[in-house]
Each structure stands twice: as structure tokens, then as C-alpha cells.
Amino acid sequence: AQSVAQPEDQVKVAEGNPLTVKCTYSVSGNPYLFWYVQYPNRGLQFLLKYITGDNLVKGSYGFEAEFNKSQTSFHLKKPSALVSDSALYFCAVRPSGYALNFGKGTSLLVTP
Amino acid sequence: EAGVAQSPRYKIIEKRQSVAFWCNPISGHATLYWYQQILGQGPKLLIQFQNNGVVDDSQLPKDRFSAERLKGVDSTLKIQPAKLEDSAVYLCASSLGQGAWDEQYFGPGTRLTVT
Numbered sequence: 001a002q003s004v005a006q007p008e009d010q011v012k013v014a015e016g017n018p019l020t021v022k023c024t025y026s027v028s029g030n031p032y033l034f035w036y037v038q039y040p041n042r043g044l045q046f047l048l049k050y051i052t053g054d055n056l057v058k059g060s061y062g063f064e065a066e067f068n069k070s071q072t073s074f075h076l077k078k079p080s081a082l083v084s085d086s087a088l089y090f091c092a093v094r095p096s097g098y099a100l101n102f103g104k105g106t107s108l109l110v111t112p
Numbered sequence: 113e114a115g116v117a118q119s120p121r122y123k124i125i126e127k128r129q130s131v132a133f134w135c136n137p138i139s140g141h142a143t144l145y146w147y148q149q150i151l152g153q154g155p156k157l158l159i160q161f162q163n164n165g166v167v168d169d170s171q172l173p174k175d176r177f178s179a180e181r182l183k184g185v186d187s188t189l190k191i192q193p194a195k196l197e198d199s200a201v202y203l204c205a206s207s208l209g210q211g212a213w214d215e216q217y218f219g220p221g222t223r224l225t226v227t
Binding site for chain 1: 116145152153154155156157160168171203205211212213215216217218219220221
């Protein structure tokens with residue numbers, strides 16, 4: 001069975017500081033991993049994905065994620081947080097042949 | 113390019129009533145998905161279409177939910193009769209292909225409240 005865990009309900013950082021939103025996964029076979037962001041009253045927006053290759057994936061709005069196979073993690077990172085980054089972030093995993101499986105989400109709050 | 117369109121944005125109905133949601137995917141996207149997002153949870157796939165054929169409807173409560181995608185473009189999702197636990201945001205998404213690596217593009221969703 002495939003699953004994804006986001007251990008933190010909320011992450012709070014000050015503007016200008018680096019941020020990390022954690023994600024771990026459990027899947028048989030090679031996973032395709034995604035991060036999506038959801039702003040209030042809006043649908044999910046694709047940020048980035050890992051398919052294969054370089055473990056550091058760069059995405060939209062200055063976000064990046066690091067794939068770690070040994071730790072089965074795919075943490076989302078940004079070197080310098082902005083207040084406008086405050087939103088709900090979802091990690092998702094999709095093994096080939098299966099549906100996209102989302103975590104429960106992590107609320108990111110960036111304070112001025 | 114225009115994004116995924118959904119309507120209505122909000123709907124309030126009483127239990128046992130019926131409701132329908134409409135989705136227009138991004139032009140040229142062959143794959144269309146309907147998700148249910150309950151408050152405090154991540155989206156859960158209800159059904160996936162490839163053109164106008166169903167690829168995966170294993171999590172669709174078929175006794176009350178139905179969906180169609182005529183002509184391989186627009187899609188409708190219907191609930192009949194609605195239950196209180198159907199209160200959620202219903203998200204439509206589309207992707208260019210049906211590969212597991214294809215990113216999905218989501219519409220704004222329809223917030224359904226069942227009273």
C-alpha cells in the first residue's frame with residue numbers, strides 16, 4: 001500500500017528565514033512525488049515533482065525539494081520565506097498504475 | 113492558457129436532495145479527475161477519465177455518485193441523494209497525459225454544504 005505522511009500540522013517561520021515542510025512516503029516500487037500548494041478559496045497549484053535523476057528538484061516560486069530514498073523523504077524547502085508563501089502545502093505520491101495519494105497537508109505561516 | 117473551470121463555486125442543499133457539478137478541463141488535456149476534499153484532509157480521488165472512458169472509479173460511492181465525460185471534454189459529477197457526510201470541496205483536475213508522472217492542474221473547486 002502507498003501512503004504519504006506530513007508529520008507537522010503547522011510550520012511557522014519568520015520572513016527571510018529558511019523553511020522546511022516535511023514529507024515521508026511509503027510505496028512499493030519507484031515513486032513519483034509531488035508538492036502542491038493551496039491558497040484560501042483556490043484550487044491546488046503544482047509546485048514541483050520528482051520523477052528520477054537529480055535528488056534536488058527545483059520548482060515554482062523559489063521552492064525546491066530534496067528526494068532521499070534511504071529516508072523515504074521528500075521535504076520541501078525554500079532558502080528565504082516570504083509572507084506570501086503562507087498557505088496549505090500538500091505532498092503527494094503516485095506509484096505507476098495507482099492514483100495520486102495526498103498527505104493531510106501542512107499549514108505554513110510566515111510572519112513579518 | 114485558461115485553467116480548469118468549475119461551477120458552481122458554492123452549493124448548499126438539504127440531505128436527500130441531488131446536486132451536480134460541472135468541470136471544463138484545460139484545452140487538449142485528455143485526462144480528467146474528480147477529487148473530494150473534506151475539511152482538514154488531502155484530496156481523495158473519486159474518478160479518473162481518459163478521454164471519455166473511465167480509468168479508475170474504485171473510490172467512487174457508486175450507490176449515490178455518478179460522473180460522465182461526454183465527448184471527452186467537459187464532465188459532470190452528480191450526487192443523488194446527498195448525505196451530510198458529502199459536505200466537502202469537490203475538485204476537478206486535468207492533465208495532458210495519464211502517466212503517473214504527469215502533473216495535474218486543479219480548478220478552484222465547488223464547496224458543497226449538505227444540511
